[in-house]
Amino acid sequence: MLISVDADLMKVLADPLRMRIVTLLADETLCTTHLMEETGAKQTNLSNHLRVLREAGVVETEPCGRFTYYRLRPESLEDLAGALGDLAATARAAGTVNRRAC
Template identity: 65%
Template sequence: MLMPEDPPVETAVVKLLGDPLRARIVRLLAEEQLCTCHLIEETGARQPTVSHHLRVLREAGFVATEPHGRYTYYRLRPEALSVLARSLGDLAARAEQAALSRRPCD
């Protein structure tokens, strides 16, 4: 989850959506908790590739894991997405203000 000492919002967005397969995984996890085998089946990607993207998402705080028997299920962490959404909202508000401000050239 993004905290004040974390990397900028741009870095978080890249970690969340910066790769088409990772973005697809995020969309799938927004619908339900899935294990790696489900994600492989849904995306057609190889297991090492899916595992890599899940690791990136987990390390960035966007995905949590839950063991269930022999399998590990993955789910999106809505609180982390909410923090990112607020950061993006703040960025949009600053951009609106910037539209009214122009630095003069020397």
């Protein structure tokens, strides 16, 4: 049984600043100004990370006047968590029973 884990999404979430952004957005929808205050990141750096998260489908935007608010898309994390859970379950079930001969 082949279980597919989204390695690209894992790579996106592996960055400490992006993971901090995701953690903050899990609690509330925030604009770039709020995220700058919370993370201490510069606006251009933050915008680049938000673009990566948006392109990966982790966050979505909501325009509000001259501001853009970001919110977490929990289903993107649930899909990854499910795939990792399936992988762990497969390993647990296999235990030491499945050993390929050399």
